[in-house]
Amino acid sequence: MAGTTRRSRKSSSSSSSAQQQLAAGALLVAVVVLVAASSSGVLVAVEAVCDMSNEQFMSCQPAAAKTTDPPAAPSQACCEALAGADLKCLCGYKDSPWMSVYNIDPKRAMELPAKCGLATPPNC
Numbered sequence: 001m002a003g004t005t006r007r008s009r010k011s012s013s014s015s016s017s018a019q020q021q022l023a024a025g026a027l028l029v030a031v032v033v034l035v036a037a038s039s040s041g042v043l044v045a046v047e048a049v050c051d052m053s054n055e056q057f058m059s060c061q062p063a064a065a066k067t068t069d070p071p072a073a074p075s076q077a078c079c080e081a082l083a084g085a086d087l088k089c090l091c092g093y094k095d096s097p098w099m100s101v102y103n104i105d106p107k108r109a110m111e112l113p114a115k116c117g118l119a120t121p122p123n124c
Contacts, residue, residue: 050089056081061102064109071108079116087113091124 049057060078063071074082093099094106113120 050086050093052081052085052090056085057102060109060112061104063112063115064104066100066103066105066108071105074112074115078112079118082113082116082118087118088121088124091121094124 056077059075059081062068063074063078065071091110094110099106099109110120110124
């Protein structure tokens with residue numbers, strides 16, 4: 001009987017360890033999926049940042065893209081979005097790592113208000 005008790009404890013311990021490994025594996029997969037999705041822009045962005053929606057930000061992306069040479073002129077949709085945006089708030093994001101996630105050149109992004117005929121906030 002002592003042998004049976006030992007096997008039960010060992011089996012229970014192995015089962016618990018397997019469950020922990022499975023849970024850890026599932027967590028790792030979830031983290032990898034979230035990171036991949038967020039870096040590819042699949043996740044839904046917050047509703048608005050600095051009074052601009054994700055759609056409005058993306059309307060300005062071609063004019064501020066790092067890989068476009070020369071950069072495209074800002075679209076009418078981009079200029080309208082910037083006209084309604086909190087430009088001083090946007091200045092706070094010029095050194096953000098999110099700029100590179102969206103392939104945005106911060107210098108080009110800071111030039112957009114002037115290209116749209118808008119005043120750039122001081123110290124931006």
